[in-house]
Each structure stands twice: as structure tokens, then as C-alpha cells.
Amino acid sequence: xxxxxxxxxxxxYYYNDKLKQDFHCKEGFIKKEDLSGDVSTAKxxxxxxxxxxxxNKYDLTKKYKRGPQIIxxxxxxxxxxxxxxxxxxxxxxxxxxxxAASIFFASFVKKVHTYEIKSDHCNxxxxxxxxxxxxxxxxxxxDLSEKIDDESNIDLLFLDMPExxxxxxxxxxxxxxxxxxxxxxxxxxxxxxxxxLISQRNDYYLEEISEVILRHWRVWExxxxxxxxxxxxxxxxxxxxxxx
Amino acid sequence: xxxxxxxxxxxxYYYNDKLKQDFHCKEGFIKKEDLSGDVSTAKxxxxxxxxxxxxNKYDLTKKYKRGPQIIxxxxxxxxxxxxxxxxxxxxxxxxxxxxAASIFFASFVKKVHTYEIKSDHCNxxxxxxxxxxxxxxxxxxxDLSEKIDDESNIDLLFLDMPExxxxxxxxxxxxxxxxxxxxxxxxxxxxxxxxxLISQRNDYYLEEISEVILRHWRVWExxxxxxxxxxxxxxxxxxxxxxx
Amino acid sequence: xxxxxxxxxxxxYYYNDKLKQDFHCKEGFIKKEDLSGDVSTAKxxxxxxxxxxxxNKYDLTKKYKRGPQIIxxxxxxxxxxxxxxxxxxxxxxxxxxxxAASIFFASFVKKVHTYEIKSDHCNxxxxxxxxxxxxxxxxxxxDLSEKIDDESNIDLLFLDMPExxxxxxxxxxxxxxxxxxxxxxxxxxxxxxxxxLISQRNDYYLEEISEVILRHWRVWExxxxxxxxxxxxxxxxxxxxxxx
Amino acid sequence: xxxxxxxxxxxxYYYNDKLKQDFHCKEGFIKKEDLSGDVSTAKxxxxxxxxxxxxNKYDLTKKYKRGPQIIxxxxxxxxxxxxxxxxxxxxxxxxxxxxAASIFFASFVKKVHTYEIKSDHCNxxxxxxxxxxxxxxxxxxxDLSEKIDDESNIDLLFLDMPExxxxxxxxxxxxxxxxxxxxxxxxxxxxxxxxxLISQRNDYYLEEISEVILRHWRVWExxxxxxxxxxxxxxxxxxxxxxx
Numbered sequence: 001x002x003x004x005x006x007x008x009x010x011x012x013y014y015y016n017d018k019l020k021q022d023f024h025c026k027e028g029f030i031k032k033e034d035l036s037g038d039v040s041t042a043k044x045x046x047x048x049x050x051x052x053x054x055x056n057k058y059d060l061t062k063k064y065k066r067g068p069q070i071i072x073x074x075x076x077x078x079x080x081x082x083x084x085x086x087x088x089x090x091x092x093x094x095x096x097x098x099x100a101a102s103i104f105f106a107s108f109v110k111k112v113h114t115y116e117i118k119s120d121h122c123n124x125x126x127x128x129x130x131x132x133x134x135x136x137x138x139x140x141x142x143d144l145s146e147k148i149d150d151e152s153n154i155d156l157l158f159l160d161m162p163e164x165x166x167x168x169x170x171x172x173x174x175x176x177x178x179x180x181x182x183x184x185x186x187x188x189x190x191x192x193x194x195x196x197l198i199s200q201r202n203d204y205y206l207e208e209i210s211e212v213i214l215r216h217w218r219v220w221e222x223x224x225x226x227x228x229x230x231x232x233x234x235x236x237x238x239x240x241x242x243x244x
Numbered sequence: 245x246x247x248x249x250x251x252x253x254x255x256x257y258y259y260n261d262k263l264k265q266d267f268h269c270k271e272g273f274i275k276k277e278d279l280s281g282d283v284s285t286a287k288x289x290x291x292x293x294x295x296x297x298x299x300n301k302y303d304l305t306k307k308y309k310r311g312p313q314i315i316x317x318x319x320x321x322x323x324x325x326x327x328x329x330x331x332x333x334x335x336x337x338x339x340x341x342x343x344a345a346s347i348f349f350a351s352f353v354k355k356v357h358t359y360e361i362k363s364d365h366c367n368x369x370x371x372x373x374x375x376x377x378x379x380x381x382x383x384x385x386x387d388l389s390e391k392i393d394d395e396s397n398i399d400l401l402f403l404d405m406p407e408x409x410x411x412x413x414x415x416x417x418x419x420x421x422x423x424x425x426x427x428x429x430x431x432x433x434x435x436x437x438x439x440x441l442i443s444q445r446n447d448y449y450l451e452e453i454s455e456v457i458l459r460h461w462r463v464w465e466x467x468x469x470x471x472x473x474x475x476x477x478x479x480x481x482x483x484x485x486x487x488x
Numbered sequence: 489x490x491x492x493x494x495x496x497x498x499x500x501y502y503y504n505d506k507l508k509q510d511f512h513c514k515e516g517f518i519k520k521e522d523l524s525g526d527v528s529t530a531k532x533x534x535x536x537x538x539x540x541x542x543x544n545k546y547d548l549t550k551k552y553k554r555g556p557q558i559i560x561x562x563x564x565x566x567x568x569x570x571x572x573x574x575x576x577x578x579x580x581x582x583x584x585x586x587x588a589a590s591i592f593f594a595s596f597v598k599k600v601h602t603y604e605i606k607s608d609h610c611n612x613x614x615x616x617x618x619x620x621x622x623x624x625x626x627x628x629x630x631d632l633s634e635k636i637d638d639e640s641n642i643d644l645l646f647l648d649m650p651e652x653x654x655x656x657x658x659x660x661x662x663x664x665x666x667x668x669x670x671x672x673x674x675x676x677x678x679x680x681x682x683x684x685l686i687s688q689r690n691d692y693y694l695e696e697i698s699e700v701i702l703r704h705w706r707v708w709e710x711x712x713x714x715x716x717x718x719x720x721x722x723x724x725x726x727x728x729x730x731x732x
Numbered sequence: 733x734x735x736x737x738x739x740x741x742x743x744x745y746y747y748n749d750k751l752k753q754d755f756h757c758k759e760g761f762i763k764k765e766d767l768s769g770d771v772s773t774a775k776x777x778x779x780x781x782x783x784x785x786x787x788n789k790y791d792l793t794k795k796y797k798r799g800p801q802i803i804x805x806x807x808x809x810x811x812x813x814x815x816x817x818x819x820x821x822x823x824x825x826x827x828x829x830x831x832a833a834s835i836f837f838a839s840f841v842k843k844v845h846t847y848e849i850k851s852d853h854c855n856x857x858x859x860x861x862x863x864x865x866x867x868x869x870x871x872x873x874x875d876l877s878e879k880i881d882d883e884s885n886i887d888l889l890f891l892d893m894p895e896x897x898x899x900x901x902x903x904x905x906x907x908x909x910x911x912x913x914x915x916x917x918x919x920x921x922x923x924x925x926x927x928x929l930i931s932q933r934n935d936y937y938l939e940e941i942s943e944v945i946l947r948h949w950r951v952w953e954x955x956x957x958x959x960x961x962x963x964x965x966x967x968x969x970x971x972x973x974x975x976x
Contacts, residue, residue: 003422005449040421040447040488051449051488053422056328074456077321084300086351087331107330108352177284178247178297188712188920191463199465203284205249205295212318213457217481219435221443224676224956226722234714237461244284244295432676432956468712468920470966478958491910493937528909528935528976539937539976541910544816562944565809572788574839575819595818596840665772666735666785679951687953691772693737693783700806701945705969707923709931725949732772732783 001055008048014063057107060132067124068097072235074214076104083180085109089155094144097160099125103132112137115144148174160184165197175243183239194239208240245299252292258307301351304376311368312341316479318458320348327424329353333399338388341404343369347376356381359388392418404428409441419487427483438483452484489543496536502551545595548620555612556585560723562702564592571668573597577643582632585648587613591620600625603632648672653685663731671727682727696728733787740780746795789839792864799856800829804967806946808836815912817841821887826876829892831857835864844869847876892916897929907975915971926971940972
């Protein structure tokens with residue numbers, strides 16, 4: 001896969017170089033010969049210039065098969081950095097969604113078990129895993145709240161589901177002592193349900209509730225200001241709970 | 245290393261269990277017998293209760309030997325997630341600072357080369373690397389702007405230095421095509437210098453300037469509000485540049 | 489003027505009750521009889537319910553004749569609250585833009601002098617002043633940087649123009665000692681020009697540079713989260729300078 | 733009252749010039765002769781320079797007699813700008829707190845009625861009203877939820893109290909149709925109670941829930957960044973309800 005960025009419009013295009021076809025977009029077309037090998041730039045028939053990159057992992061995520069909403073890098077990155085894990089870690093995740101979180105985690109840790117209750121979502125996840133060429137995710141078409149007892153030695157339990165309390169209500173003996181359960185929830189109301197449950201349990205310690213906000217900036221010669229309309233959009237809150 | 249969290253004050257204490265000594269803090273002391281083995285809680289002579297965790301990677305960072313300011317997890321996590329890398333990646337970083345970024349990256353990728361111009365900072369970095377038991381960082385007491393030509397096949401070049409342009413002025417042929425150079429700079433003025441330099445070069449593509457903001461929340465039974473005084477502190481801006 | 493809010497869609501409509509006509513919108517029509525007098529609600533021919541309000545000052549601003557971009561209430565309110573003025577104050581303002589700032593200030597203070605260099609903008613301002621029925625604004629089709637010496641006893645000088653330094657370069661003896669000159673500028677680069685000028689002058693004291701951010705929330709029975717896509721948009725920075 | 737700003741430390745001092753005494757502070761002392769009349773600067777015995785301003789309304793608020801926490805200008809300004817009122821408006825407010833909101837509103841509108849249930853707070857409010865020389869506030873040592881029926885023709889009802897629902901539970905027929913009831917509440921939980929009450933009433937329309945965030949910036953020759961540690965602190969949420 002290659003990324004083509006139009007110098008004029010700044011639009012990103014994605015070109016599957018394995019198909020060995022000409023590239024067509026609304027700004028014109030580029031001959032396949034002009035995109036083969038190690039080129040850095042290319043010109044369309046309309047004389048527009050494009051920067052050409054080999055797609056990296058981040059570029060590739062833009063072409064995921066889409067199903068449920070995808071967790072943003074700002075949130076996934078913070079979880080990875082905050083949860084005290086490393087490349088030897090084992091992560092259990094539910095719900096799988098479109099697989100973005102699973103694939104992200106699997107790129108950096110040893111093993112990921114992903115639970116997704118809906119079979120159509122499972123199909124999307126499978127396709128995205130294949131597309132990203134990842135081999136350390138095991139996908140279960142199942143309800144984690146019923147299967148959590150099957151898991152053990154969990155370094156991070158990541159819950160991206162409408163009702164994380166269904167999982168938290170269990171004993172969670174498979175989660176290592178001191179390890180994190182991270183809930184990703186869009187609404188304060190869900191946090192309230194979680195904190196209520198935690199207040200009744202001695203084996204959970206609520207360590208942090210936070211929100212990661214990303215602000216884009218535009219800085220040129222005579223301009224330096226936050227971007228309009230591309231600005232900060234709320235995604236979700238993160239709740240960091242430790243297993244006692 | 246163990247983490248002890250006082251249930252009354254919420255204060256975190258760090259206990260080196262290898263020393264096999266009693267634990268003393270301002271809230272009282274705990275006998276070494278009460279902290280050995282796999283305990284989850286402990287009581288002090290003053291009858292205060294403590295939750296006891298085995299320290300994870302994140303806990304351990306709290307006891308880094310301190311030198312220059314340490315980059316926060318929110319920023320490091322976003323760089324990891326945004327820069328399109330994975331556990332097979334090779335990162336070059338300067339300046340090393342206290343080693344926090346190097347150690348973080350090394351926990352998730354294959355190899356890190358760290359350049360630090362000041363020898364006293366190098367000593368701090370060495371101690372922190374040892375303390376965290378990391379074996380895939382190579383540390384150079386040198387000026388990266390002079391040594392960048394020695395490096396090749398770089399998947400991510402991370403610059404946390406007052407004048408990143410000293411490095412950017414070079415050809416940077418060691419950075420893979422399409423890979424990122426990420427500058428971490430506290431001031432808009434520095435971004436302006438960077439964008440000025442980029443505007444004169446055909447081999448850099450400025451992809452994103454952003455700022456990661458972390459907001460902490462307090463949610464209990466009858467309270468749900470942002471934390472006072474623990475709130476958002478500016479750290480730095482991130483500039484994502486791609487090598488053409 | 490009346491405001492009609494559709495209970496189904498939440499859309500705001502504006503109805504000029506002086507025209508004594510039926511009301512038509514994409515959700516249906518309402519007979520003029522059903523909107524006359526002191527009604528609180530009304531039903532359309534399509535059976536949709538509407539809440540009916542007499543428009544207040546804030547509602548009315550939504551129907552301004554539009555020209556240049558309009559300063560937002562969050563910024564205007566902060567200036568009013570921060571600049572140490574009251575209903576006896578005299579404000580000089582440039583550029584007038586669409587008149588929104590002038591009209592807002594005039595609603596709360598004694599007198600406003602508005603300078604606007606472009607005559608077509610002046611026409612827009614005039615229409616908006618008439619529409620809002622304001623009688624304490626004097627409008628000058630002139631360049632404030634040339635006319636500032638004609639003004640005296642200024643309690644607040646408000647500059648919403650691309651190059652506020654053109655005004656700041658003058659002596660500004662008409663501004664009362666200790667009173668504020670507030671610059672409203674979208675870009676950090678403009679602030680840099682302002683602070684550079686201030687550093688060369690003994691009669692200006694830079695007291696505050698700030699940015700007002702407004703975050704909208706959605707709170708219902710089971711939902712409590714920041715609004716999507718309606719969220720925070722950057723407008724401008726505010727620079728508070730005091731005349732020594 | 734005069735404001736003295738140390739050029740070296742940037743600290744603000746307040747000097748009551750009516751007392752005709754020398755001024756003493758930790759940076760030295762200044763003779764009363766050097767502070768009389770229309771001076772712009774003064775030197776202390778320690779040779780430090782001070783900028784001298786006549787205090788404006790905003791400066792004066794810094795010397796309020798303190799009791800309950802004071803609402804910030806960013807919030808007060810936004811309420812004034814958003815609530816569709818003007819200098820002819822009548823505002824009813826509870827609880828009075830330290831009087832800061834009452835005094836602010838009274839500086840810009842026709843009349844303010846302030847209700848405060850605690851008599852010691854009333855004493856603080858009285859002193860601050862006198863100190864600010866305001867004559868259009870009427871203060872009631874009473875519970876607004878019991879007295880609201882005595883009020884009529886209200887253009888803005890401002891509620892800064894732990895349980896605004898005690899007032900909202902009433903009919904509020906004294907609030908003009910289409911006018912705002914603004915609740916100032918620190919916690920999402922309080923908003924939830926308010927929205928629950930509103931959902932059971934046909935005579936309230938919930939128009940906006942928002943949060944005003946103020947970010948301070950530091951911009952000098954080679955520096956342009958958000959201020960450290962002076963940054964954004966949460967104060968409260970604003971709920972804008974309209975009387976149907």
C-alpha cells in the first residue's frame with residue numbers, strides 16, 4: 001500500500017501497489033509506471049504533484065473495514081503508556097468492535113485475547129487482522145462477562161463496552177495483582193455506575209479517571225493558531241482500576 | 245519494589261522488598277513480615293491500612309533518578325500510537341534527558357539509540373536504564389546533529405531538544421522514507437523555526453502539529469467534576485514530520 | 489420578533505410578528521392567529537409542536553446582517569468582566585466588523601465609539617444598530633490609527649483588527665491611566681508582534697494573554713458527556729494591556 | 733485605592749491612598765509623597781520600581797472581604813453576554829455568597845435582588861457592597877425558595893447554590909417568559925438532578941449546558957506557550973434554562 005498526498009489539496013489517497021494498476025482520483029490519474037519502485041513524488045495527467053510514501057501502520061488504519069466506531073490513537077497510546085505494561089504483556093479486551101484496539105495493542109505486546117459478542121463485528125475484526133497481518137490476536141465470538149474465568153495472568157484488561165460493570169461484577173481473579181482494568185466509556189453516567197460498584201468491593205482500587213484531549217495547531221510563517229473545525233472532539237473517558 | 249497506598253490519605257509509597265527491612269513513613273511503620281510474600285493489604289503500627297501492589301513499569305517510573313524534566317505518558321503514548329511503528333521498530337532519540345522516553349520506547353520496540361550531549365545526564369540515564377532492567381537501549385554521549393549520518397533504517401526519530409533544527413538541518417538519509425521525525429517542543433516559537441526550515445526543504449512533509457491535554461476527573465456518589473488543581477498542565481507541542 | 493423552537497428537531501426559527509403573516513418553515517406552517525398575543529406553544533399543520541418565546545437580545549443577534557465574522561459571547565463577556573468597567577464607561581472600538589461587539593458593549597455601558605475603515609462594513613453595522621434599536625453608538629467610517637488622538641477619557645479601547653500595532657504605535661493619551669487596551673487576535677504571531685512593541689514602550693503594561701474556551705455538554709437521564717462536533721472551536725486570543 | 737505592580741517580581745500590591753500613609757511591603761517601602769497625585773511610577777527605598785495605577789473595578793475585587801468562594805469573571809461575563817439582558821434588566825440572585833456576582837451584575841444592569849440564607853455571609857456581602865460603592869442591590873437574608881413568589885418581572889434568575897432544584901421546584905411565575913434561569917453548579921451530578929426535574933416540567937426549556945475554560949498564555953520574544961501551573965482550573969458548569 002502506498003500513500004499519495006496531493007501537494008495542492010493536502011488530501012491523502014491510498015494506492016494498492018500490488019494490483020499494478022493506474023491510479024485514479026478526482027484530481028486526475030497517475031500511470032502505474034510512475035508509482036512503481038521507490039519513487040518519492042509523482043505527477044498526475046492534470047500536472048498535480050503528489051508526495052508518495054510507503055504506508056506505515058498508522059496509514060493502514062485509515063483503510064480499516066469499518067464497523068463500530070474506532071478508538072483513537074490518543075486514547076490507545078495513553079492506555080499503553082499508563083497501564084505499566086510492555087512487550088511481554090498479555091492483554092484481554094472486550095468488546096472487539098472493529099478490531100482497532102486489538103490490532104494496536106497486538107503491535108506492541110506479546111498476546112491479545114479479544115472478545116466480541118456480535119458475529120458480524122467478529123467478521124470485520126477478522127478482516128482487519130488479516131489486512132494488518134497480525135498473528136498474536138486470538139478472537140472469541142463470546143460474551144466476556146461469561147468467559148472471564150477462563151482467562152488468567154492478565155496484564156491488562158481493556159473494556160470498551162456499554163456496560164463494563166457486567167464484567168467488573170465478576171471476581172476477575174485472572175487479572176494479576178496490581179494490574180489494571182481500563183474502562184473506556186463515553187459518558188460520565190457510566191463512570192458513576194463503575195465507581196458505585198467499586199465502592200462496594202475491596203478488591204478494586206480506583207486510581208485515575210481521565211480524559212485525553214487532542215488539540216491540532218496550524219503554524220506557518222505569519223500564522224500560529226489552533227485549527228478551526230478540526231479541533232477537539234470528545235471521544236471517551238478512561239477509568240483506571242487496579243486489581244487488589 | 246512494592247507500592248503501598250494509604251487508604252486514608254491516598255498517598256503512594258514505594259518499598260524496596262529486596263532490602264528486607266521494616267517500612268517507615270510519616271503515617272507509621274509496617275513490619276517486614278507483614279509485607280513479605282503475596283500480601284494485598286497491610287496495617288501500620290498506627291492502625292492505618294495500606295493496599296500493597298507489586299510495582300509495575302508505570303509505578304517504577306515514579307522512582308526514576310531525576311535530572312532533566314521527564315516527558316509525560318500522555319505524550320509518549322500518543323507518539324507511539326501516531327507514528328506508525330510497532331515492536332520491530334528502531335528508534336533514534338535525542339536528547340536523552342533522564343532516559344524516560346528511551347526506556348518507554350524500549351519497552352515496546354526492538355531497539356533504541358539514545359544521544360545525550362551532557363555527560364552528567366548520561367549518568368542519570370544509565371542508572372535509570374539499569375534500574376528498569378532494559379537491555380535494548382544503546383546510549384551515546386554525543387551530539388546527534390553531528391552523528392545522525394552514522395544511523396540508518398530509522399523508523400522513528402524523536403527529538404526532545406531546545407533546538408531540533410540543528411538536527412533537521414541535516415539530510416537525514418538514515419530515516420526511512422515515509423517514517424516520522426517527531427519534535428517535542430514546549431513553545432510555539434520553536435514550532436515556527438521548524439516550519440520555516442521545512443518550507444525550504446522538499447524532503448520533509450509536515451503532517452501534524454498537536455498538543456495532548458490530559459484532564460483528570462473526580463467521580464463519586466454525589467460528585468462528578470474535573471479535579472481541582474491537578475488539572476491540565478501544559479507540557480509541550482508535538483510536531484510530526486515525514487521524511488519524503 | 490419571536491423565537492420558535494421545534495420540540496422534535498430542536499431547530500430555532502425566527503418569526504417577525506410585526507409582519508402579521510403566517511409562519512412557514514421546512515417543518516410545516518403555523519397560522520398567524522396561533523402566534524399572536526402571549527402564546528407559549530404552537531402547533532404546525534404537520535402537528536409538530538413549537539415553543540414560542542419573545543426574542544431577547546441574545547436571540548436577536550442570531551439574525552444580524554452578516555458581514556465580517558462576529559465575536560462570540562464568551563469573548564465579549566470576558567472582556568466586559570475583566571476590563572474593570574461598568575455602565576458609566578466609555579469604550580472606543582475598531583474595527584467595527586459587523587457591529588456585534590459595539591452593540592454588545594453599548595447594551596451595558598454609557599457610550600461606544602466605533603471605527604470601521606471599510607464603508608460596506610459600515611453599512612452592515614448601521615443596519616444592525618438600527619435593528620437592535622441602540623442609540624449610544626457613534627460610528628466613524630475612518631481609520632482609528634489616524635483618529636485616535638481625537639478621542640479622550642477612554643475607559644476601554646477594544647481592538648479587533650488584523651494589525652492592532654498600527655493603533656498601539658500611537659501615544660494613546662486618550663486612554664485613561666490604568667485602563668485597558670484589549671486586542672482580540674486569532675493568531676499567536678500577532679501576539680508576538682504586540683509583545684515586541686510593548687517591550688519597547690514604558691507606557692504599556694502587559695497584564696494578561698488568555699484564551700476563552702467554551703465546552704458544551706449534553707446531560708440527560710443516562711448520558712452525561714461533552715457534545716460531539718459542537719465542541720470547542722478556537723476563536724481568538726485576548727491581550728490585556730494597561731495604559732501606564 | 734491604587735494598584736502598585738513591582739517591575740521586578742510582577743507582584744500586585746494595593747495601596748489605600750485615602751489613609752495618606754507610607755506604603756510598606758516585603759519589597760521595601762515608598763513614601764506617601766511619592767504616591768500622591770497622578771504618579772505613574774514610584775521607587776521604593778530598596779530602589780525597586782513600581783507601576784502605579786488607580787484601581788479599577790476589577791482591581792478592587794481582589795480586595796473583597798472573603799467568605800464563600802467567589803465566581804470568576806470568565807463565568808460572570810459569559811452569563812451576562814449569553815443571557816440576553818442589558819442595562820435595563822432586573823436580576824434575582826441566590827445564594828449571595830460573598831457578593832461578587834451581585835456586585836458584578838449590579839455594575840451593568842438596573843437592579844439586583846440578592847438572597848442569602850446565612851447571616852454571616854450577608855454581613856460579608858454588605859461590606860463588599862459598601863466597599864464597591866454600589867447602590868442598586870437589595871439584599872435579603874432569606875431562603876429564595878420560599879420567597880421567589882414575591883418577585884416579578886425577572887429578566888435573569890441566577891442560582892449559585894448547592895441545590896438549585898429547591899428553587900426550580902417552584903412555579904417561577906416571576907420570571908419573564910423566554911428569560912433565563914442560569915444555574916452555576918460545580919458537579920455533573922447536580923446537572924443530572926436539574927435535567928431530571930426539567931424533564932418533568934413543561935414550563936422549562938433546557939437550552940444549553942456549558943463550561944467556560946480560561947487558558948493563560950505567556951508570549952515573549954522567543955517564548956510562546958501556555959502558562960505552567962496557572963493554567964486552567966475547573967470552576968463550575970453553567971446551565972441555561974428558559975422559562976416557557
